[in-house]
Structure formats: C-alpha cells, structure tokens
Amino acid sequence: MSEMHAETVGYVRDTMLPEQDPPATSVGAIGWLRENLFSGWFNAILTVLALVFIYWVLAAILPWLFSPTWEATSLNECREILRDMGREGHFSGACWGVIRDRWVQLLFGFYPSGLYWRPILAFVLLFVALGPVLFSDYFPSRMIWFSALYPFLMPWLLWGGSIWTPILVVVGLGIGYGVFRVVAAATGNLAGLIAAVVAALVWWVFIVGPLSGLIHSVISLGINQVDSRNFGGFMLSLTIGVVAIAISLPLGIVLALGRRSDLLIVKALCVGFIEFIRGVPLITLLFVASTLLNIFMPPGTNFDIILRVIIMATLFASAYMAEVIRGGLAALPKGQYEGADSLGLDYWQSQRLIIMPQALKISIPGIVSTFIGLFKDTTLVSIIGLLDPLGLSNAIRADSDWNGIVWELYGFIALLFFIFCFGMSRYSMYLERKLQTGHK
Template sequence: MSDLSFVRTEMLPEKEPPASTVGAIGWARENLFSGWFNSILTVVSLTVIYYVLSTLLTWAISPTWSATSLGECRDILAEVGREGHYAGACWGVIRDRWIQLLFGFYPSELYWRPILAFILLGVALAPVLFSDKVTPKLLWFSAVFPFLFPWLLWGGTIWAPLAVIAGFVIGWFVYKAVDASAGSLAGIIAAVVAAVVWWMFLSGYVVNGVPNPDDPNAVGGLNALLPIGIEAVESRNFGGFMLSITIGVVAIACSLPLGIVLALGRQSDLLIVKALCVGFIEFIRGVPLITLLFVASTLLNIFMPPGTNFDIILRVIIMATLFASAYMAEVIRGGLAALPKGQYEGADSLGLNYWQAQRLIIMPQALKISIPGIVSTFIGLFKDTTLVSIIGLLDPLGLSNSIRADAAWNGIVWEIYGFIALMFFVFCFAMSRYSMYLERKLHTGHR
C-alpha cells in the first residue's frame, strides 16, 4: 500500500481579499446596507440629503454679489429666470457689510490695530498651544501680550498697561517678603491686597496725577512727564466679530486659572475658603448668564461711587469670566476626583508641599483628564458672547439688526445669519479639533 501523505514545503502567496469586503464597497456594505432595514434607511436618508443639498445649493449659487440692495438682487435673479422669494441668495449684503460685521464701527483708519492685535494673539498662543513645536522663548511675549492686547484695541496712554504690570510686580515682591516670615497663605493674601490697593487707589495718581478741581482736563503724573500713547477708541465703537472675539478670548484666558483656584478652594480643608468657593460656584451656576449681563449693564453702576466710569465691555468681560469660571471649577474638580488616591500619597512620599504637589503631579494629570470638558466650556462661552446684543452691544447679531433696518437691505435674513453662523462654526470647530489633537498628544484616552 503506497503512502499518499503530503507535507507542503512552501507557503501559499497571500491573496487579495474579496473586493466586496474592502474599500468603499466593503464599508458601504458593512455600515449602510448591512440589512434590509438599514438599506431602507440609507435610501431614504440619501434622498432627503439630496433634496436638501440641491435646494440649498440652488439658492446659494446666486449671481448677486455685486448688488447694492435687495431690490437689485431680485432684478438680477429675474433676469436669469429665477422668480420667487427664495429664488436665490442676496450676497450683495455680505459684500457691502462684511467689514462692518467684522469691525463694527471701529474707525476705518485704525483697522490695522485690531488686525495687528489678533495676529499677535496667534503669536502669543503658539508657545502655549504648540509647546513642542515653538521655541519657549516666545513665552515671554505670551506673558506680556495680555497687557499689550487691550492697549492696541482701546488705545490711550502707554502708562496704563504699564501700571497694571506694576501691580503684579508689587504683589510679587510683597508675597516674597511676607512668605519668608509668615507663610505662603499670608503671602498670597498680602500680595492680592497690595496689588488691589495699587490698582484701585494709587495707580491713577501715578499715571494721571492728582485731580485739579479748577481744571478737570488737567494732565499730570507720567502722562504729563512723558505723553506716550496712541489714539483712544471708545467702547461704543466696538462691534462685530472683533467684539465677540475680544470678550471670548479674555474671558477664556481668565476663567481657566480662576476655575483652577476655585476647584482647589472647594476641596480645601480651610472652612472659610471652602465655604466662599462653594457659595460662589453654586450661586453663579444657578443664575442664567443673561441675568449677570443685565446686572453688569444696569445694576452695577448703582453700587459704584458717583461719577465712576466703568467701561461696559469690561463689565461684560468680568461677568462672562465669573460665569465661565464657576463651570470651569466643576470640570476641573471632576478631573481632580478622577485621580487615584495613590497620586496624592506619592506626592506626600516625595516630601512635596501642597503647592509643589499640585503644580508637579496633581494638576497636570487633572487638566489632562478634563480637556474635553474644558474645551466644551470654552466653546460654550464663545457662543454665549452673542447674548451681549440683548444689553445693547453690537456683536454680529446686534449688527445684523442694524443692517436689516437699512431700507436697502430690509428683508434680508438668511444671508446675514448664515455668514455669522459660518464664522462661529470656523472658530468653534477649530477649538474642537485642537482639543482632539491635544488628547492624542497627551495620550488622554485609554488604549
């Protein structure tokens, strides 16, 4: 009997997978046509999408870019055989008013200042957002930019931002002096008090001199000694996306550190500190933002000394910052609660004090965990800047009402709101993409 056994001595070459299981066809079979019910849903969805897109594109592709009024838009559409109220978009309003939607009523000869400010904003954010790709030497510029930014936008004397910087310098020296003898907590309190006293009571005399009752317009102090500055622009001229970005950027930049302090205060063992932080967070989170904006625009002046000129945009920025910081504190507190107890014990075993442990071990991990919530709060805050139109500030939505009140553009709705929505989408989508990039970079997710 012969032996018919056979052992293969070489491997067979790999074959290509079936075309129906890979590529676009395979993806479609698995996700869109995996069963009769999914197939029906796919066909219905594609039909609806086709109908919506075809209608939207027909409306959006309109030869009205050069029109100077709504009536002229309708005449242009009628010439190409497109009749009806929704025959086509009237893009002439965007061509005519896009600068106003961006800058509001800011003086046209000074447009270079907000443009330069926002370009420098990107430079200042680069070492913070992309620390591994940008030289860390730019961090010095990032530290100076918060004082340069308002000076470029509002103008005035250069001594005003320098006086603000001087307050931080004074607070630092006071902290170092008190910390050496009375401890860090007493040093922080003394530093805050010294900086506030300088800003509220002393800096004005240093910059502008002692007021002269006989001559209210008299200039003294450093302004008289070295009158260095640029043309001042009043806040009522601010508007459009420049106003929204200004409020959003400042509130975002200030709410994160304030939220960290509130989160740490809420977990503090000091009863008074904890009670104050809990009371602040719960009160702010229980009040709508629009209520705080009304307080900023109307009621706040009642509690100020007579004759006090408290800038309305500054009031709005303060309220938006306080509102966002309360939500930020809860997001960060969630990140702190998610850390294993061993991280705190490890910091104690290394002999680190409270602030060293928070700076080197606890807070970096808590912030990594909290990245999605932090960015969501930022996006929500930036979109909430449109609420300032209710208190009379001319953000893009407020300007849209002014534009539609013009007889030439009375009746325009979708074109203006669509342009505003597109601009907000660009900023918010960019923030969400950066959040995902940061999560991948820091390996936040589980693998």
C-alpha cells in the first residue's frame, strides 16, 4: 500500500500559483516607515521622541518666523504691531522690517546706488564663465575663452577705471608665455617657468600702471572708478571668496607637485611655505595684511586693502589645497606612474594627461570642503575693519531704530551663506557621480 501511495504523490509542482501583490505594509509609504522609522521597539521610541522634539521646535519657531512686521520702520514699531496682535515677549515675533530696510546695504555695502548694475553684471557673468568649466556637457567649448577672460573683466567691472589696465594685464600673460617658450627651448622647462613668472610680475608691477595711464591720456576709455572703502556686504565676501577660490586651486596643485618633487630646493620651499601657512591662523595673516604689510612697503605706496586680504586668503587656502591634492596623488597606485613612463610621456605630459585628472577626482570632497571653509572664513575680514555682512550688521544695530536686532540680521546672513555653500556641496556630489567609473 505504501509503495502504491509513493507512486501517486508528486514532489515537484507541475502548476504555478498566480503571482500576488506584496503586502501593503511592506511597500510604499507604509513600508518605508516600517523599515526606517518603526523597525523595532527601540527605533519606534526614538522616532516618537524625535517627532515630539520637532513639533516643540517648530511650534516655537514658526510663529516667530511668520511675523507680520515686514513694513515696520523701527524695532519699536515692530513691538507695537506684535502687541496689537496680543503677542508679548522678547521672542514673540521677528522684526523683518530691518531686512526690508537694509537688505540692499547687506548685499552691496556702500557701493554707489547708481552703479549697482556693475556688481550685478559681474555676478551674472560669473555664472556664464563657470558654465563651460563646471558643466562642459551643456555649454559650447568655445565659451572657455570667455571663462579665461572673466578674471580680468570682473575687477574692471567692480573697481572701474581705464579699460587699458585689464588689457595690459592680459598682455602680461602673453609676455610670460613668450619668455617661457624662449627660455625653455634654451635651458629647460623649469628655468623657462621661473623666467616667465618673473617677467610677468615685472610687467604687472612696474609697467602696467604707468603704461595704462599714458594710453588712457591719449585714448580715454573706461568707467567710473569706485574706491575699495565703498565695498561691503555680501558683495565683498563674494569677491574675496571667488578670487581666492579660483587662484588657490592651481596654486595648490603647483605646491603639491613641488612638495613631491625630487628637486631639493623646490621641495624645501614648498614644504616650508605649506607648513608655515598651516601653522598660522587666518586672522593673524589678515592682521598682517591690514597693518604690518604697509610697514615693509616703500613710502607712499598705496596697496589696496582688499587686494591684500585676497592675497592672504589665497595663500592660506592654497596651503590647505596643496595637502588635499597631495593626498590624492599619494592615493594613486604606482602602476599609474609606471604606465605614464611606459608611454614615453615626460613629467608634465604625464601629470596633465594621466596623474592629475585622477588625483583631482579622488580629492573632490576635500577640495570642495576647502572651498566652503574659505568662503565662510571671508567673514573674518570684519575683525580688521572691512564691512562684510557681519561688519554691516554691527553698523546697522548701532542705529537707534534697529538697536537690539540680532537674530533677524544673523539669520538673513546665514541664509545667504547657506545657499552658496549648499550649492557647492551639491555640485561636488554631481561631479562625483559624473566621474564615477568603478563598480558600486
């Protein structure tokens, strides 16, 4: 009987059951909540406590944020508006009238109001110039020429003066390149590079000013000049940050290569510079730029304070940038260097085509972090008397109409910095995804 039963029972299914939908509690919003917020009793308790804390914070902040005081002209008027609504107390509501009254000053400082179009144009052209560099897939390759010319156009738009000055500065680059080709063909690339830098510096420091004035006296082309003391607000922070970021990256690359060089003098100079700058706080360098630097300059020399700050901020950021890039170079396998040698490439060709692109890709998070830190550090210039947004906030609070305003001003300034810093961090994530070549 058992043998007959064994022959009639099948152990392999010959028909498939119809496919069923997954349980509603494991998919969609409910499934996500169960998996991420209520996966266990401890996780559920933490979720409930977090929701209670978020409710408590929002219940205190949202009424303060949505305060109908935009049209107020003083702190006392803000308090009267809130008192009429039955909202008493120091934190009963924000006084947004100060932002309506002073937002232009927080953005442009004391820049002449009739010339606001110049910093606005410079800011718009900044995004146009960054387009071919940051989003090369969406912009024509020919626009890279405008990106190369923008560093000379932006100072002219902001400070004004003769058009011949930026033109002669560009000519200095051509002179440096010509000197490099001549000297490098005779003695080598290193000597050519040193000679090119010296020739360009001599041209810019000693020749551009007098020659520009001479040409301008014959052919007067230019726009109204604006003194640096009129610069302020977020425009000042953006100017210092953009210029320092743009220059610190190539300078950091050069310092990183110099620190890994086999040439003793070059390596010693780069190591000394990097370690000295990294061992000194930025605020110390800014004090040197604002006070001590004039002591070592010839009598009667007018060295613009904003230019001095930009130089110090650039040197400070380039030292940290050099270490970030050096880490990327050290992370590359030895086979990449050997592969470049096997192709018969010289040092600069291998760095440009094989080594440096990979090192920069590895270093993207550190590079962007250095950029963000540098941009936020521009607020330190308020300590040396420059009226960046924080410096202007102190001046605004000194006005009797707005004496006592704190959170509204600092919140508005924090929002401006957050927008730019968050944008840089998001672009870094986009660039990492774009350059991703390995398996996830």
